Amino acid sequence: MTAARYVALRCDGPDCYAETHHAFSDSMTVTELRATRSEDGWHARPGGRDICPDCWKAGHR
Numbered sequence: 001m002t003a004a005r006y007v008a009l010r011c012d013g014p015d016c017y018a019e020t021h022h023a024f025s026d027s028m029t030v031t032e033l034r035a036t037r038s039e040d041g042w043h044a045r046p047g048g049r050d051i052c053p054d055c056w057k058a059g060h061r
């Protein structure tokens, strides 16, 4: 068994219900987690909101 866990990210864009999941280990820091998510084109916004790649390109920030 691995210790990997999954975090669900939900897009906070208008009328957007995009979701993604990231596996991360307990040793992973929040900074590393954010780096992983930006590899997929997701962006973390202040206040804990997440924006999917499509909404980011559409200017919903």
Ligand SMILES: [Zn+2]
Residues within 6 Å of the ligand: 011, 012, 013, 016, 017, 018, 051, 052, 053, 054, 055, 056
């Ligand atoms: Zn979105």
